[in-house]
Amino acid sequence: MRCEICGNEIRGQPHYRIIEGGKMTVCARCTKYGSAEWDPFQPRARPRGRPTPRRPRSEVEAAENLELVEDYGVKIRKARQKMRMTVEDFARKIREKESVIKKLEKEELNPDRKLVRKIKNALNVDILVVEEVSAAPVGAKHSRGRSLGDIMKLSQSKSVEEEKQG
Template sequence: MVMDCEICGQPIQGRPVKLRVAGAVVLSCKNCSDLGERVHERRQSSISTRKKQIHSRRESSSPPHHQTRKPPYHGAPRKNRTRKPSRFRLVENFDTIVREARGDMPQEDFAQSLNEKNSLIQKIETGKIRPTHQLARKIEKQYHVTLLEKVEEAEELDDLEWKSKKKDSFVPTLGDFIKKND
């Protein structure tokens, strides 16, 4: 099975190199291995044997009447949720739009109508913090204003330089998005 480099897109000759590039772990060829920090994984077997050793020590050292205790509950396992890149962007003058949407209504009543804290609304109106996507949607629906504008994909990719000479069949790889710190 031939793997492709996740940075340059070329087929990997030999063994792939595992790198951390901009926070993401990728498999790369040897040519691209200098673009990130090498990731070394611990062997799973050594970790599991350590756990077994610790567990066996606990069982042998505790008296039999203590073994009836329930193990501590650590909550439900967390789901890995990957965020989708937002296709919407908060408008620049969101603070004035929120202030105008409130009109003559006191901030306390406005905050209560949105089920939010008054201090949060104050900070949004002064521009100190930006409302979350969810709160912006709530304000838009309830007060018929526009706080989020659609972002075109071309706007997001404007500042990228394409390294490929073949413009017709070009498929961007992670290497096209990496900014080198030379």
């Protein structure tokens, strides 16, 4: 092993010094260049500075932002009716309050993932938008828009009324 400062072979125990912010392995003579030591046996010797406190990503765990199909309320209601369940039946089946079901069907409530799964199991409907794995067709949408020229033409057809007086 060589000293990273002077390049001489280090005999015996190498010294570990932090020199100008960098971790250096140096010989005994070159320890004078560094002030602090570092520990080569610690995989992550954390440089001085403020410690990084571990904080939960958000203080309030917001409701999951699930992508639901557009008319999930209708979907749920239809599926429920198909299975001849009343709101009460359905609520009991998935162990939710009736009010929850009613709100769901009116789309006044965004279900969380757990509820979505329960609905899926009970009614065999999936109200989550299926994420497409394949790439979307290019330029299928966003094709509308009128050109400025069209608007110009409209305003150019002026109607001048002449009034003769006297």
